Amino acid sequence: ALLPVGSNEQHGPQNPLGTDHLIAEAMAEETAKRVGVLCLPVIPFGVSSHHKQFWGTIFLSSKIFGGYVKEVC
Numbered sequence: 483a484l485l486p487v488g489s490n491e492q493h494g495p496q497n498p499l500g501t502d503h504l505i506a507e508a509m510a511e512e513t514a515k516r517v518g519v520l521c522l523p524v525i526p527f528g529v530s531s532h533h534k535q536f537w538g539t540i541f542l543s544s545k546i547f548g549g550y551v552k553e554v555c
Contacts, residue, residue, distance in 0.1 A: 483520040485554065486510035489528030490540040499538040500526060525551065 488503030498504065507524040514521035526540065529547050533539040542550065 483522055484510040484514050485522045485551070486524040487528065487551065488524065488526065489530040489533075490526045490538065491528070491530050491533040492536040492538055502528070522554070525554065 486503070486506040486509070488500075488506035490500050490503060492499055493501045503524050503526040510524070511521050513519075527542050527547065527550070529544045530539060530541045531543075534541060
């Protein structure tokens with residue numbers, strides 16, 4: 483199974499919020515189709531506290547994020 487992961491953070495006014503997880507999800511879904519495996523729902527969080535001053539950013543500490551991914555897997 484593939485587990486797409488991408489932070490929900492801004493990339494300026496020219497890009498949609500969540501660019502990272504939108505791209506990760508699309509790539510994982512297409513790869514899963516091509517190789518015949520399951521694609522799990524995207525995890526739209528990451529360790530991106532450097533973006534915390536921008537609206538829409540959702541971030542976790544590395545310890546919490548690592549534990550979350552481990553539990554999902």
